[in-house]
Amino acid sequence: MQTPVIDLKTARNRRIPNPDQIIIAGAGIAGLTLALALSGRGFAVQIFEKSTVLAEAGAGIQLSPNATRLLGRLGVLDRLLPSSVQPDAVCLQDGVSGDQLLRLPMGAGAAERWHSPYIVCHRADLQCALLDEVQSRSNIAMQLESAVTHHRSDAQGMMVRVQYNDRIEEHRGALLIGADGVWSNMRNAVSDLERARYTGSIAWRASVLVSRLPTSFTTLLPEGTNVVAWTGSNAHLIAYPVRSGEIMNFVAVTRDRKNTRRWDVEVNPEAPSRSFATDFHRWHPGIRDLVLSAGPWTPWRLFEMKRCRFLQDDRLVLIGDAAHAMTPYAAQGAAMAIEDACSLAVTLGPRKENWPSELETYARNRTKRIEAVVRRGALNQLAYHAKGPVALARNLLLRNRSAEKFVAGFDWLYGFDAEKPGGDI
Numbered sequence: 134m135q136t137p138v139i140d141l142k143t144a145r146n147r148r149i150p151n152p153d154q155i156i157i158a159g160a161g162i163a164g165l166t167l168a169l170a171l172s173g174r175g176f177a178v179q180i181f182e183k184s185t186v187l188a189e190a191g192a193g194i195q196l197s198p199n200a201t202r203l204l205g206r207l208g209v210l211d212r213l214l215p216s217s218v219q220p221d222a223v224c225l226q227d228g229v230s231g232d233q234l235l236r237l238p239m240g241a242g243a244a245e246r247w248h249s250p251y252i253v254c255h256r257a258d259l260q261c262a263l264l265d266e267v268q269s270r271s272n273i274a275m276q277l278e279s280a281v282t283h284h285r286s287d288a289q290g291m292m293v294r295v296q297y298n299d300r301i302e303e304h305r306g307a308l309l310i311g312a313d314g315v316w317s318n319m320r321n322a323v324s325d326l327e328r329a330r331y332t333g334s335i336a337w338r339a340s341v342l343v344s345r346l347p348t349s350f351t352t353l354l355p356e357g358t359n360v361v362a363w364t365g366s367n368a369h370l371i372a373y374p375v376r377s378g379e380i381m382n383f384v385a386v387t388r389d390r391k392n393t394r395r396w397d398v399e400v401n402p403e404a405p406s407r408s409f410a411t412d413f414h415r416w417h418p419g420i421r422d423l424v425l426s427a428g429p430w431t432p433w434r435l436f437e438m439k440r441c442r443f444l445q446d447d448r449l450v451l452i453g454d455a456a457h458a459m460t461p462y463a464a465q466g467a468a469m470a471i472e473d474a475c476s477l478a479v480t481l482g483p484r485k486e487n488w489p490s491e492l493e494t495y496a497r498n499r500t501k502r503i504e505a506v507v508r509r510g511a512l513n514q515l516a517y518h519a520k521g522p523v524a525l526a527r528n529l530l531l532r533n534r535s536a537e538k539f540v541a542g543f544d545w546l547y548g549f550d551a552e553k554p555g556g557d558i
């Protein structure tokens with residue numbers, strides 16, 4: 134299936150010079166959410182985005198209640214709901230036998246328990262919903278094809294140098310936010326900081342029209358509309374519907390046999406999924422059929438940072454993947470970017486002299502939260518990719534624990550409100 138990208142050129146290029154503005158580098162999920170959250174609190178915002186298209190937009194995303202409650206307050210959820218899907222459950226299945234190991238009810242029950250829905254959607258739909266809301270705010274300006282290359286803080290605030298086409302521009306702001314993703318310039322500008330590390334795993338993404346899925350695979354799907362994860366040794370496959378249920382989105386994570394340090398995988402265009410397909414050759418025939426017939430599978434090397442870092446100095450703050458790129462096993466990277474954005478906006482008061490201590494509070498609160506989420510991701514990785522006796526122990530545990538207990542185990546994660554002190558809803 135053709136992978137859709139968002140052409141940001143449809144977004145109007147706007148600039149309102151203002152030395153008190155807050156400058157955001159990057160118009161990904163983190164940058165756009167932060168612009169909305171700051172705008173709602175009366176700040177003037179200038180976004181610089183180096184691209185004209187959002188390349189990663191051609192994939193699905195799961196948004197848990199801790200993220201949707203914030204998107205709801207920003208006016209984004211209403212724009213997103215018509216094209217998104219609220220799954221009935223999240224199911225864990227054995228990749229070889231196809232048997233169900235666990236079914237966690239979501240749907241209306243999740244919305245009631247955590248006061249906001251669990252949804253799955255296309256990234257393009259999320260980015261468009263954020264962008265539409267950004268465009269409706271008069272105190273947010275956005276300039277495309279503009280890479281922030283240098284920054285310098287002084288007594289007045291922050292001076293930012295921007296490469297705009299073949300011109301170099303200088304812009305002044307009160308604060309610079311690095312929302313520039315896993316390869317963050319803002320983070321790497323400080324030499325002692327850890328750079329993102331290659332995990333040795335690759336995520337492969339594909340989407341298929343539901344009407345074209347092989348029957349051997351559809352018979353494996355539990356009844357209803359679900360997020361399904363099939364587990365196996367050193368690999369897992371996740372499937373969920375997007376685009377109002379018309380398209381099935383797939384993410385498979387495997388070990389990188391070559392384990393080179395490059396992040397972009399070379400794929401043979403003649404047989405794009407053959408090497409990847411061998412990781413599934415002992416799996417259930419329905420999954421093997423799916424792996425061979427779906428595609429092209431787009432590879433994405435997974436990087437992470439072992440330690441998160443939110444503050445570079447009093448005038449430069451990091452959010453989203455720039456601060457804490459994490460593996461996708463807990464499906465929380467974007468949710469954490471959304472939480473960072475709303476937590477930062479709510480912590481920042483109108484008096485600039487208080488910003489240093491307010492930013493310290495932001496960094497402290499977010500570090501604690503991110504570390505807990507990263508630990509959950511590591512646990513999920515262990516459970517998803519278990520083999521031999523570890524897999525048997527996992528299956529025993531899953532069978533003997535009630536679904537209610539598992540659901541309750543998500544309260545700290547999905548019930549969290551990043552805009553409230555302590556996060557209690």
Ligand SMILES: Cc1cc2nc3c(=O)[nH]c(=O)nc-3n(C[C@H](O)[C@H](O)[C@H](O)COP(=O)(O)OP(=O)(O)OC[C@H]3O[C@@H](n4cnc5c(N)ncnc54)[C@H](O)[C@@H]3O)c2cc1C
Pocket residue numbers: 158159160161162163164181182183184187193194195196279280281282312313314315317318336384433435452453454455461464465466467468469470
């Ligand atoms: C396989 C996979 C599955 C995932 N699934 C989920 C999921 O289900 N749920 C979930 O919550 N998360 C998920 N994530 C994580 C999520 O995708 C990321 O955490 C999230 O997209 C990060 O957003 P961001 O805005 O911080 O960074 P990005 O999306 O990387 O945005 C950064 C932006 O900054 C721009 N930029 C870069 N440098 C500059 C510069 N110098 N000047 C100006 N602009 C610049 C870039 O062009 C880009 O637009 C998944 C990740 C992967 C890899």
